[in-house]
Amino acid sequence: MSRASTKLDSKKVNSELFTLTYGALVAQLLKDYENVEDVNKQLERMGYNMGIRLIEDFLARTGSGRCYDFRDTAEKIQTGFKIFLGITPTITNWSAAGDEFSLCFEANPLTEFVELPDHCLNLKYCNILIGILRGACEMVQMEIACWFVQDQLKNDSTNELRVKFIKRLEDAIPAGED
Amino acid sequence: MVIYGVYIVSKSGGLIFNHDHNVPRIENEKTFNYPLDIKLSYENKKIVVSFGQKDGINVGHVLTAVNGNVVIGRELENGKDVFELLEQPDSFPLSLKFSRARMTTNEKIFLASMFYPLFAIASQLSPEPRCSGIEILEADTFRLHCYQTLTGIKFIVVAESSQSGIEILLKRVYELYGDYVLKNPFYSLEMPIRCELFETNLQTLLENVEKSGTGSV
Numbered sequence: 006m007s008r009a010s011t012k013l014d015s016k017k018v019n020s021e022l023f024t025l026t027y028g029a030l031v032a033q034l035l036k037d038y039e040n041v042e043d044v045n046k047q048l049e050r051m052g053y054n055m056g057i058r059l060i061e062d063f064l065a066r067t068g069s070g071r072c073y074d075f076r077d078t079a080e081k082i083q084t085g086f087k088i089f090l091g092i093t094p095t096i097t098n099w100s101a102a103g104d105e106f107s108l109c110f111e112a113n114p115l116t117e118f119v120e121l122p123d124h125c126l127n128l129k130y131c132n133i134l135i136g137i138l139r140g141a142c143e144m145v146q147m148e149i150a151c152w153f154v155q156d157q158l159k160n161d162s163t164n165e166l167r168v169k170f171i172k173r174l175e176d177a178i179p180a181g182e183d
Numbered sequence: 184m185v186i187y188g189v190y191i192v193s194k195s196g197g198l199i200f201n202h203d204h205n206v207p208r209i210e211n212e213k214t215f216n217y218p219l220d221i222k223l224s225y226e227n228k229k230i231v232v233s234f235g236q237k238d239g240i241n242v243g244h245v246l247t248a249v250n251g252n253v254v255i256g257r258e259l260e261n262g263k264d265v266f267e268l269l270e271q272p273d274s275f276p277l278s279l280k281f282s283r284a285r286m287t288t289n290e291k292i293f294l295a296s297m298f299y300p301l302f303a304i305a306s307q308l309s310p311e312p313r314c315s316g317i318e319i320l321e322a323d324t325f326r327l328h329c330y331q332t333l334t335g336i337k338f339i340v341v342a343e344s345s346q347s348g349i350e351i352l353l354k355r356v357y358e359l360y361g362d363y364v365l366k367n368p369f370y371s372l373e374m375p376i377r378c379e380l381f382e383t384n385l386q387t388l389l390e391n392v393e394k395s396g397t398g399s400v
Contacts, residue, residue, distance in 0.1 A: 058365035061365050065361040071333050
């Protein structure tokens, strides 16, 4: 996806293929674990492992610098959504301390053809996103927590992803920046 | 325009990748008569020219072969000690082959882990806060360029001093790393990089930069 392989860029992968592959993954996990809570956990873990690798791709492509303010981070996460999922969430609901914000988006490429069956209403279908965000931020020495407050799959009107800043991982900051 | 090599140092300071790109290979073979008119000494498990440079054989070059027989340590393949051989007048004339010393993988790992604290010291010595650490290290025969990513990985390119546009090259190498190393599901983080696709793409990139500059990448 870098400039070295622009051939790939010109014919971007169809988002439906992505949606279906992710659906297959979740369905398989449900089969393997049977317990919805375990599936949620697995999805988060997988996302985390993706995040710690994906961040390098993001940094290499955007050339963005370090964030010294959570508002910067919010904008960069927004860019990330645009690059990797093709959607631009809106940043809203800042907390007074400026350490918490929400990402709201209507269209969610992960859930395009999905309806949750009755026996897995507790399933956090998009939990992989949470893992990805957490992993990616951890690699740039920031600990965050995030969760879905609204989910269209649970009959909310929109998707709202809440992101909270916890702390900077001071020991992990590379030499020359601390 | 020559790029000598690319190194990648992990967040914890270990060498995870090195690629020798274009290191000129210097080799000289010459026939000598008794007595030998250059001084040899045994250092670091190699026989090194210590004094008396001539005909392209410089101080610091390593003896690699005697009459076509490879030298291992201070002995020939058949177990004969090279220094003893050189002291016997009747073994002459001898054809000795010298070449520039090449770094072993161990030495590279050693140097890479030495660069890590140097980088950290440089950033601490800085009179101004928030110093980036060593970005360029210049010597009379080469220039070392280092780019540290926000995640702490260092990309190092050693090139000829006149080579320009290395900053852009370093960013491209980072992109290749993001693509061919991290998206490789069989690569585990912080481990040495053994990804053929990465290496071939890197090779192409370096050749392009050498040939036509960074405008093309």
